[in-house]
Amino acid sequence: MATLLYRLGRFAFRRRHFTALFWVALLALAGIGAAGAPAAGNTAFSIPGTEAQKAFDVLEERFPGTSADGATARVVFKAPAGEKMTDAGNKATVQQTVEELSDGSEVAHVTDPYQGGGVSKDGTVAYASVSYKVSGMELEDTSRDALEGAAEDARDAGLTVEIGGDALQAVPETGPAEIIGIGIAAVVLVITFGSLLAAGLPLLTAVIGVGIGVSTISALAYTLDLGSTTSILASMIGLAVGIDYALFVVSRYRAELAEGREREEAAGRAVGTAGSAVVFAGLTVVIALVGLSVVNIPMLTKMGIAAAGTVAIAVLIALTLVPALLGYAGRRVRPAGEKSKLLGGGRAEKKPQRPNMGTRWAGFVVRRPVAVLLLGVIGLGAAAIPAASLELGLPDDGAQSTSTTQRRAYDLLSEGFGPGFNGPLVVVVDAKKSDDPQAVFRQTGDDIKALDDVVAVAPAAPNEAGDTATITVIPGSKPSSVATEDLVHDIRDAGADVKADTDADVLVTGVTAMNIDVSQKLNDALVPYLILVVGLAFLLLIVVFRSILVPLKAALGFLLSVMAALGAVVAVFQWGWLSGLMGVEETGPVMSMMPIFMVGVVFGLAMDYEVFLVTRMREAYVHGEKPQQAVVTGFRYSARVVTAAAVIMMAVFAGFIGSGESMVRMIGFGLAVAVLFDAFVVRMAIVPAVLALLGDKAWWLPKWLDRVLPNVDVEGEGLRTQAEPETDGERELVRAQA
Secondary structure (H helix, E strand, O other): OHHHHHHHHHHHHHOHHHHHHHHHHHHHHHHHHHHHOOOOOOOOOOOOOOHHHHHHHHHHHHOOOOOOOOOEEEEEEEOOOOOOOOOHHHHHHHHHHHHHHOOOOOEEEEOOOOOOOOEOOOOOEEEEEEEEOOOOOOOOHHHHHHHHHHHHHHHHOOOEEEEEEOOOOOOOOOOOHHHHHHHHHHHHHHHHHOOHHHHHHHHHHHHHHHHHHHHHHHHHHHHHOOOHHHHHHHHHHHHHHHHHHHHHHHHHHHHHHHOOOOHHHHHHHHHHHHHHHHHHHHHHHHHHHHHHHHHOOHHHHHHHHHHHHHHHHHHHHHHHHHHHHHHHHHHHOOOOOOOOHHHOOOOOOOOOOOOOHHHHHHHHHHHOHHHHHHHHHHHHHHHHHHHHHOOEEOOOHHHOOOOOHHHHHHHHHHHHHOHHHHOOEEEEEEOOOOOOHHHHHHHHHHHHHOOOOEEEEOOOEEOOOOOEEEEEEEEOOOOOOHHHHHHHHHHHHHHHHHHHHHOOEEEEEOHHHHHHHHHHHHHHHHHHHHHHHHHHHHHHHHHHHOOOHHHHHHHHHHHHHHHHHHHHHHHHHHOOOOHHHHOOOOOOOEEOOHHHHHHHHHHHHHHHHHHHHHHHHHHHHHOOOOHHHHHHHHHHHHHHHHHHHHHHHHHHHHHHHHOOOHHHHHHHHHHHHHHHHHHHHHHHHHHHHHHHHHHHHHHOOOHHHHHHOOOOOOOOHHHHHOOOOOOHHHHHHHHHHO
């Protein structure tokens, strides 16, 4: 592989005009496609194989025209102090608002709080429910404006009015912190390379790669039903790996220049060696992201595949566009160790150079491997302790900022009707096979009333055929609580008894039940997903390192870092530690997608650092160095770059903590912390300590397996046979071509 990539790097360097034109044309084509594509519609959130989804499908079939997937809004009214919503003036204002809300062409139905039991017992709070014919993402701006305008008119009349539901759902924004993350990345690159031009190359190529990836996602969003979160996560991961992959190629190119090679030859060797590591590192990320499809949640599958596509683009750009731009830069990209004049280059050295920080740190670890290993493992183990208290759920309006009208509506409903009112359960009774459906409906309602934590059970609402009915159940606890989850399971257990007696199906659905089923499905899929992803990557790393123990150590180190990162997420978002600093206004269960998504992404990124760092050690070992010395050599050449890559990735991920979307904020924090733990504790401390203790055994591979495995030559051993120009004339010719 190294030889093939070597030739690709030289081709891209030599044919730089063609290569650059190809990527610019691809970016323009993707941009035109995104600009001309219709806006993305609603992302269908389905969870095949769960009871909540089955009940939703029954509703679609038995209650046609009800727009079960349509947008909803709850307009919540609160009377001024000392007044009631039943007072004549307040009642007239609410009824006028209901009339205004009913006028919209997309409105399916509006309930009058005075006719539908929408007034609290103390009379201070009332609500009107608005159902729309289309989903929240498809709702026209005129309908949203009419909704907000009606609420504003009621406010002018003296009432407190807030709007909950998904009718005001907005596209999540990442905020200015993302730009700050890119700015930090730029500063780190300048410090690492000592050159503004060399620092700008990884940023430029990463932005081009993310531009192509996100534009393609936007162009296909309507056709493939991709949500806005998909492009945000793809840009988050694509930007981070894009900068890192280009960083490693540029760094190796400068190292090759420092060894006296001509620029085209240096570009070829950089792509042949660092590029090989980029390919395998990218493959582990792609495997981890595509592997999310095993969960069988379409939204998660689409997010993983879209992000994997962006990573693949980042790999291709690092192998082709980066060497092409290095060709354009020419002598302005200096050999390793040289700085540009603008940054202090060309000054005489006042004292002899000391070994770099990576060399000194590796020497320390090699001398005290047991102490470093124990300290690292104990520290990560302590950070992972909160993960034992992990509670999963999906965010609702209660998790939003108190500055939003959705959150204020949530709080008003909790105040007037109890916390469970924000998460009603919809029980679907399918009595088509029963002899007496009405009796089944009554029996089901009575059984549910007898359960704990039930505040109210609405009368059964049958369909026109009279064979299916819905029963709305109001829990006594808030939607994300353990008590509400227990109630859902209790209703399903009671439904099993009804099924045995009457042959009728009793199914629980609604947003709250959907969230509970998603969490359960993700929990059930976590172990199979780990086995699949870690197993495939383990086999891949055996091929890369030609070792059994090194890949095993890589996988165990990953488990340590991801558990510690989950512990940090629980401490902040569930327990509330440093919540003010992170902008977390409401603590609660961790988003149910977080563990499995973090496992996928962090595993891929962890293997990035493993491949980049350990391939340098493997290269030194293959070329004859002793195991401990190979560890030091690997750090001498890679520690600075791996450190820069980790800081950049942390900065990019941390930038998404400023997002207004709670899911994106939590993922950004979790990934930033995971990179911190994995890069600086696992890869920079535990890995060299373990390799120092194992010695030659670290690179042991059974002879029969050595014969079977393909030789991918990540170390670039095959490049040592590449002939270099020998005469002055040949050197001048190459120099002229460069």
